[in-house]
Amino acid sequence: MANNKYDLIVFGATSFVGVILTKHLLSQTNLSANFKWALAGRSQHKLEQLQLSLGTAAKTLQLVIADSDDIASLRNLCNSTRLIVSTVGPYALYGENLVAICAETGTDYCDITGEVHWIRRMIDKYQVLAQSSGARIVNSCGFDSIPSDIGNYFLQASAQEKFNCYLPLVSMRVAKITGGVSGGTIASFISTIEALKASPSLRREIANPRYLCPENGPKKNSERNPKKKQRFDTNFYSWIAPFIMENINSRIVMRSSYLGGMNYGDDFTYDEAILTGKGMLGLLKSLSISLILTVLLWCFYFRITRAILNLFFLPALGEGPSVESQQRGSFIIQMLGRNHENHQLRVCIKGDSDPGYGSTAKMLGQSALCLLETSKTKVPGGFLTPASAMGSMLLSRLQRNAGLTFEIDEH
Ligand SMILES: NC(=O)c1ccc[n+]([C@@H]2O[C@H](COP(=O)([O-])OP(=O)(O)OC[C@H]3O[C@@H](n4cnc5c(N)ncnc54)[C@H](OP(=O)(O)O)[C@@H]3O)[C@@H](O)[C@H]2O)c1
Incomplete structure (x- = not known):
């Protein structure tokens, strides 16, 4: 049973995302003075280097050593905190032991996995345990799948x-997206392939x-799948062109x-x-995106390519887009909800960094x-x-503190 020495532990604090996450948490000056959190990872040296780089604000943070293969170290994490936020991925390779122990000890957990086959495996194995211990396991709290999941929540609300009704036919369209990719994301993609x-x-x-x-869930299903062909929406x-995150986001939205x-x-x-625009240029863009995606998928499929x-193009583990590129990045998403009675509503979701x-x-x-407050x-x-x-609660937090906006689009 957790003794709440900490409220939160960042596991994988030295990962590419973990470092940015830690800086973000340090910037949350509205955290209460009693709020206790710690940084965890497998390397004392890397954790100390990180702490040093974060300046005086991070001096009082405790450092905890834990390895995803070392059950005792994970149990120690879970027994000392209310919540663990993990960026240790690929999750299908390194994530199971932690989820199992969170489910056993009733420790809350958040991650940013997009590996849906792993999520399904974890649900099948640990759902009953988590329900009985009270552990809230919340996967996919990053770009996959928050804009989609909370965007749809906002649209329905x-x-x-x-x-005075919900809109059962929802289309999400990416109108703009700029940003880079990290070695950890590529590793997770390869692990899924x-x-x-x-x-x-x-x-x-x-x-x-x-x-x-779950298997006994509602079966009715009439998936519209626009990625099979180019089409004018x-x-x-x-x-439009295929959006590579669709197979992750849509599964999360369906589970919601x-x-x-x-x-x-x-x-x-x-x-x-993805929206690619009108006219011949829009069609050409759409065809190019599909072609590039197909070529990339085949390149990732074979070990040699x-x-x-x-060797030549992709970032190594621990590497990712520069700070400038993160700040230059952004995204705009449009969502349309409809029903069979001709009600329709458009919403727009924007993010201010990559x-x-x-x-x-x-x-x-x-x-x-937010989960800690729930x-x-x-x-x-x-x-x-x-x-x-x-x-x-998350919708308003994201707008207050995460640079996201969710607005009804009247046009
Ligand atoms: N949902 C989204 O939108 C989104 C966005 C970005 C990334 N992601 C996912 O987030 C994950 C992290 O990405 P990233 O680029 O930050 O990865 P990364 O830089 O490669 O970091 C991986 C982390 O895992 C740690 N690790 C590896 N093996 C471990 C073990 N046995 N025990 C404990 N820690 C271990 C590494 O520790 P060391 O530091 O000691 O090497 C490192 O901190 C990936 O799965 C990626 O797909 C999701």
């Missing part, structure tokens, strides 16, 4: 207010939009709907794509702080999503 290569049945299972809903007056008792409707469907990419790092670290930090009576244990665990 606004529709309730305006039309390896898992899919090893199991043809996993490929089939993962294709189900309700993959993250008349709802957005633009050609399921956990809310399918409150967005039994026929709820959700899809994502992957090695060439790694999606995968500057923005992800802020979203993750705010999710962790009572266990109101939100009991189990595998939750950002929207199902924290809904409106």
Whole structure:
């Protein structure tokens, strides 16, 4: 049972995202003086270097050594804190022991995994344990999948207010996205590809939009899948191209709907794509994105081409976009919700730094702080999503402290 020596521990504080997350948490001057948190990782030396680089504000932070293969060290983490926020990835390689011990000890947990096959495996193995211990396990608290999940939450809450109903047909479109990629993200992507290569049945299972809903969950499903072909999306007056995060985000949004008792409707469907613009240029852009994605996927599929990419083009583990590139980055997302009675609502979601790092670290930090504020009576244990665990509280925190805006688009 946790003795609450700390409120929060950042596990993987020396990772590329972990460093940005730690800086973000240090910048939260509104944290109470009683708020106790610590940095954890597998290397004392790296943790000390990080602490030194963070200046006087970080001097009082405790450093805790833990390795994802060392059960005793993970148990020590869980027994000393209310919540662990983990950036130790790929999660399918390093994440299970920590989730298992959180589920056993009732320790709350947030991460930024986009590895849906791993999330499903964890739900299957530890959901019952987490429910009985009261551990709230909230995955995907980064760019995947907060803008999608909380964006849809905002859209549905606004529709309730305006039309007194939910909107079961939702399309999310990426209007603008600029940012880079880190070695850790590439490693997670490769780990997912390896898992899919090893199991043809996993490929089939993962294709189900309700993959993250339990087997006995609602079965009705009419997935609209725009990534199969280029098409002109008349709802957005633009050609569209596949968005690589769709297969992660849509599974999380579906789980949110399921956990809310399918409150967005039994026929709820959700899809994502990139807007590429009108006319011939829009079509060409759409074709180019599809071509580049296909080529990249094949390059990652074969070890030899992957090695060439790694050698010449991709960041190493621990590396990622520069601070300038993080600050230059941003994203704009449009969402349209409709129902069969011709009600429709558009919302716009914006982020003020690069999606995968500057923005992800802020979203993750705010999710962790928000979960700590959420009572266990109101939100009991189990595998939750950002929207199902924290809904409106997280929505306002993201707008106050994470540089995100969620607005109804009247045009
Ligand atoms: N959802 C999103 O939008 C989003 C965005 C960005 C990243 N991500 C995900 O976040 C994860 C982290 O990405 P990143 O670029 O920050 O990765 P990274 O820089 O490669 O960091 C990986 C971290 O894992 C630690 N680690 C590895 N093996 C460990 C072990 N056995 N025990 C304890 N710690 C161990 C490393 O420790 P050392 O520092 O000691 O090497 C490092 O701190 C990845 O899975 C990535 O896919 C998600």
